[in-house]
Amino acid sequence: MSRLWIGFSSYTVIGIANTVIHWQLFFVLRAALDLSQAVSNFLAFCVAASFSFFVNATFTFGVSASLGRYLLFMLCLGSLSLVVGWMGDYWRLPGLATVAVFSLSSLLCGFLLSKYLVFRRPES
Template sequence: MTGLWKGFSSYAVIGIANTVIHWQLFFVLRTAFELSQAMSNLLAFCAAASFSFYMNTLYTFTVPASWARYLVFMACLGGLSLLVGWLADRQSLPAIITVVVFSVLSLVLGFLLSKWVVFRERRR
């Protein structure tokens, strides 16, 4: 079990910076550009995830990432960000609920996807 969570601390620190980027962009897109929560959440996720991908490649995982696997990661979590925003729009939930729910989900699911898909070690 310990091996599964190896690297989680640096992933979490980078995740805090990711969250700040995501939330800031989300609220700018939502209020200044009046985009839906779904679109604001998706665009903010894409920008923040690009930052996190680069930082995690440098500091968290010892294996170089595959761009194809990174695109799978982006599609999975990007779809989740769109779904969470869409549900919030549909239910007329406050924007803070959207970013909090997505942030919690993406912390855990993003780490597991990164570990098992994006930065997976090749078997020899």
């Protein structure tokens, strides 16, 4: 297996739990509070990503979670969640399409971001 993909299976399993949290909260925010897709996607992302950040730090990458790492992770993927949600609003896409596009794009982008930037171990 290529070194690039080491840890991807663990990241994916945690990502499934993250996705369940994200999707449920997204649809509750849309239906119960009538929030836009951009706001619903971002708020749902913040809750789900906070869970997966700490679990991935410990189990996937074996590094300590820090405020700096957390803020970098949230800033990068939070921006992606806002953009995808805004596109869903702009193009009047169904909410299911918005969360599906975000979930797939954040899986790959989030893994690469986490592996090479957020949870990167210092060179010895």
